[in-house]
Amino acid sequence: MSEKSKIDSLMKNVVVEEELKNKILNQTVRKKRSGRFRVHTVRRVAAAAIVAVVLIGSVSAVAAGVLGRWDEDAAEHFGVNKREQKTLSEKGYAKNLQDDKSETDVLTATDNGITITAKQTLVDDRALHIYFRIKSTKGVKLNVDEQWFQKWEVKGASYNSKVGEMEDLQKNSDYEKGLWIHAGNSNGESNNIIGKTIRVRLKNLMSEDSKDATVTKKILVKGEWNFSWKVTGCNKSITIPLNRTIKQGKNKIHLEKMQLSPLSYKIDYTLVSGDADTLESIFIIWRMKDGTEFSMTEDDNPNGTLINGFGEIRPNGQTEFFDTNLLDVENLKSIVIGDEEFVIE
Amino acid sequence: MDGTDGMISEPVPAETSKTKKCLTEMDMERLIDVHGNHLLRLCTLYLKDTALAEDALQDTYIRAWEKYNSFQGKSSERTWLTSIAVNVCKNYLRSPWNRQTDRIEIGDLMGQGSNEFEHIDNRIDVMNAVLRLKEKYRIVILLYYYEELSAKEIGAVLSCKEGTVLTRLKRAREQLSGLLAPQKEAAQNE
Numbered sequence: 001m002s003e004k005s006k007i008d009s010l011m012k013n014v015v016v017e018e019e020l021k022n023k024i025l026n027q028t029v030r031k032k033r034s035g036r037f038r039v040h041t042v043r044r045v046a047a048a049a050i051v052a053v054v055l056i057g058s059v060s061a062v063a064a065g066v067l068g069r070w071d072e073d074a075a076e077h078f079g080v081n082k083r084e085q086k087t088l089s090e091k092g093y094a095k096n097l098q099d100d101k102s103e104t105d106v107l108t109a110t111d112n113g114i115t116i117t118a119k120q121t122l123v124d125d126r127a128l129h130i131y132f133r134i135k136s137t138k139g140v141k142l143n144v145d146e147q148w149f150q151k152w153e154v155k156g157a158s159y160n161s162k163v164g165e166m167e168d169l170q171k172n173s174d175y176e177k178g179l180w181i182h183a184g185n186s187n188g189e190s191n192n193i194i195g196k197t198i199r200v201r202l203k204n205l206m207s208e209d210s211k212d213a214t215v216t217k218k219i220l221v222k223g224e225w226n227f228s229w230k231v232t233g234c235n236k237s238i239t240i241p242l243n244r245t246i247k248q249g250k251n252k253i254h255l256e257k258m259q260l261s262p263l264s265y266k267i268d269y270t271l272v273s274g275d276a277d278t279l280e281s282i283f284i285i286w287r288m289k290d291g292t293e294f295s296m297t298e299d300d301n302p303n304g305t306l307i308n309g310f311g312e313i314r315p316n317g318q319t320e321f322f323d324t325n326l327l328d329v330e331n332l333k334s335i336v337i338g339d340e341e342f343v344i345e
Numbered sequence: 346m347d348g349t350d351g352m353i354s355e356p357v358p359a360e361t362s363k364t365k366k367c368l369t370e371m372d373m374e375r376l377i378d379v380h381g382n383h384l385l386r387l388c389t390l391y392l393k394d395t396a397l398a399e400d401a402l403q404d405t406y407i408r409a410w411e412k413y414n415s416f417q418g419k420s421s422e423r424t425w426l427t428s429i430a431v432n433v434c435k436n437y438l439r440s441p442w443n444r445q446t447d448r449i450e451i452g453d454l455m456g457q458g459s460n461e462f463e464h465i466d467n468r469i470d471v472m473n474a475v476l477r478l479k480e481k482y483r484i485v486i487l488l489y490y491y492e493e494l495s496a497k498e499i500g501a502v503l504s505c506k507e508g509t510v511l512t513r514l515k516r517a518r519e520q521l522s523g524l525l526a527p528q529k530e531a532a533q534n535e
Contacts (some may be wrong), residue, residue: 003490007386008470010455015379016402024377024403029370153396157404162396304494336374 024320027158046176069096073169073178074120074131078326086124088326092234093262095121102230113138114205116179123233125192127264127321128159130200132179134166140221142166143207147220150204152181154230157193159183163323184264184321194233201226237261246338248282250274255337262326266319267337284339285336288326294327363465368413377406380423383492384430389454391434393476401437405430420501427492428502432483438480451476474524482517485510 070085080088088094095116097107107118113136120131137143146168153154163184169178181200205250207220242255250273259266267284286294334343368376384405408429409416416425442458449471475486488499496510503510 002493004493007390007472007491008383010451010468010472011386011389013455014382014386014395016377020399020402021374021377021381024406025370025373027403027407029373031366038499151396158400331453 017233039251059171069099070094071096071098071119071133073132073133076170077167077178077180078122078324080326084326084328087330090260091236093122095123095232097121097229105229106227107229109225111225112221113140114221114223114225116202116225116227118200118227118229121231121233121328122263123194123231124237124261124263125194125233125235126261126266126319127184128193128198128231128233129263129323130154130181132181134177134179135226137176142177143174144168144177146285147205147207148181149179149202150206150219151201153201154181154183154198155200156196156198170182182321182323183220184319192235193231194235196231198231199226199228234261237266240335240342240344242337242342244340244342245272246282246340248274248338253282255340258335260327260329260332262322263327264319264321265327268316272327282338283336285337286332287334287341288328289331289333294325359385368410373406373410376409376422376426380426383423384426387427387487387491388430388434390433390472390476390491391480391484392437393454395454397437401430401433405431408433417521420498421494424494424502426492427488427494431502434484470525471521474521477524478517479522482513482520485513486521489514 070080070089075085080235088095097105101107108115113135115132115135117135118130119133120129122129122321134142135137142230147166149164152162162181164179164181166179167180179202195276202225204219204223205216205221208217237259238261240258240260245252245254247253252272253274254270254272256268258268265284274311288294332344336339336342371514381402388401389395392401405426409426412429416422420428448471451469451484454476475483478486481515484503485499488494488502489496494502496507496514499510500507
C-alpha cells in the first residue's frame with residue numbers, strides 16, 4: 001500500500017461534504033464576477049516623496065447616536081484609554097453589543113452550565129475582533145492555559161486568518177473568563193462584513209494538563225453555543241501614498257501605498273528587481289507624536305512586516321491586523337519601513 | 346509518469362479546455378469531485394485545523410476559478426490546484442493570528458468515526474510525528490508522500506529550487522526518525 005493510500009485510509013472521513021461543495025459553487029460559478037474580490041480604497045493624490053496624511057472623515061455604517069462604553073476587559077486587552085474608546089466608538093469601529101441590542105440579536109448562549117455572552121466588537125473592512133465573556137455556573141473551573149474550544153466558526157464573511165484565545169479577566173476568577181476571536185484576511189483582499197449578519201458557533205470546551213504532556217486532552221464541557229447579530233463597523237481607512245523604491249541587498253521593492261485604520265493596515269508593493277526567494281522580513285514601525293513606537297504584538301515580532309520569510313509578493317498587497325494594541329491613527333507622526341521613514345504632515 | 350520535463354500530465358478534458366475563458370458550473374463540480382477530497386486532506390494536514398482547512402479549500406477554488414483563464418496546462422490540473430492550495434495555506438499560516446495549532450494530533454483531524462483506526466498504531470504515530478514537524482518540513486513530506494509530486498514539481502509549487510526541496514526532505518526524514526525512535530524502541534521491548 002502506498003503512503004498516499006495509507007494517509008487516505010486514515011483520513012477517509014475527511015471529505016468535501018455537499019454543504020461545502022455548494023458554498024464553493026455559490027462563491028464562484030453561481031455568482032456574478034462583478035468586482036466581488038476587489039478592495040475598495042480611498043485614493044488621495046500624492047504630493048511628493050514626503051507624504052501627507054488624509055484624516056478619516058465621516059463615520060460610516062454605525063448605529064446612529066450610539067457612542068458606546070466599552071466592555072472594561074475588552075478595553076484592557078487593547079490598552080485603549082477613555083479618549084480612544086470614545087473616538088473608536090464614535091467613528092463606528094467599536095461597539096458594545098449590549099447597548100442598543102435588536103430583538104433578533106442572539107448574544108448569549110448557555111449549554112451545560114457554561115454561559116457565553118458576546119460583549120464587544122471591533123470591525124473594519126479587513127479585521128474583525130469579537131470579545132466574549134464565559135461564565136461557569138456548575139462548578140467547572142476555567143483555566144486559560146489548559147482549556148480551549150474545540151471548534152469555533154465565524155460565518156458571514158470568509159476569513160483566512162482566525163484565532164481564538166481565552167484570557168483572564170482583570171478581576172481574576174476561576175469561573176469567569178474572557179474569550180477573543182480575531183479574524184481577517186492576510187492576503188489583502190477586502191472582506192466587508194459590515195452591515196451583514198454574522199453567525200458564530202463555539203463547540204466543546206476542551207481541557208488538557210499543560211504541565212503533564214502525557215495527559216490526553218478531553219472534552220471538559222460538551223456543548224454548543226451559537227450567536228448571531230448584525231455587524232456594525234467602519235470601513236474608512238486613511239491612504240498614505242508612499243511611491244518610493246527601497247533596497248534590500250540585491251532586491252528592489254517599490255512601495256506604492258499603505259492603508260491604515262486603528263485595527264489593521266494594508267500595504268501595496270511590487271518587486272522591481274531581484275529574487276523573491278531571497279527576500280527577508282522588512283519591518284514596519286509606526287512612530288507616534290509623543291515619541292513612542294506602536295507595537296503590534298507582545299511576542300518577538302513586535303512590528304508589522306512588509307515581507308516575511310516566505311518572500312511572496314502578494315498581488316493584492318499584504319494585510320496585517322493589530323491584535324493586542326490599536327493604532328492611534330490621529331497621533332501618528334511617521335512610518336518607518338525598513339530604512340526609510342515617511343513623515344506624516 | 347508521462348509528459349515532458351518529468352511532470353505528471355493529465356489530458357485536459359475537452360469541456361475545460363484552455364480555449365474557454367472561464368469555468369462552467371459543471372467544470373467546477375468536476376474539479377471539486379475529482380480533487381476536492383485530496384486537497385481538503387492536504388490542507389487539513391498542513392494547517393492542522395479542520396475548520397481552517399475548509400476555508401482554505403474554498404479560497405483555493407475561488408482562486409482557481411478567477412485564474413483559470415491563465416492556466417496554460419504546463420502542469421497537470423492536480424498540480425496546479427495543489428500549488429494554489431499550498432499558497433493559500435501558507436498565507437493562512439504566516440499570519441501572526443494563527444496560533445491555535447499547538448496541541449493537534451491526527452486523531453483530531455481524521456473526522457468522525459475515527460476510532461476504527463486506533464489499532465493502526467504505527468501509522469498514527471507516523472502521522473503524529475509529521476504533524477509535529479515545522480511547516481516547511483511538513484509540507485515537503487506531504488507533497489512528496491501524499492501528493493506524490495517529484496522534487497522538481499515540489500520546487501515549482503513552493504517556488505524554491507529542487508536542491509532545497511531535497512535538503513528539506515532529508516532533514517524532515519531525519520527529524521521523523523528522531524521523533525519515532527521512542528515508539529520504535531517501545532515496540533521492540535514488548
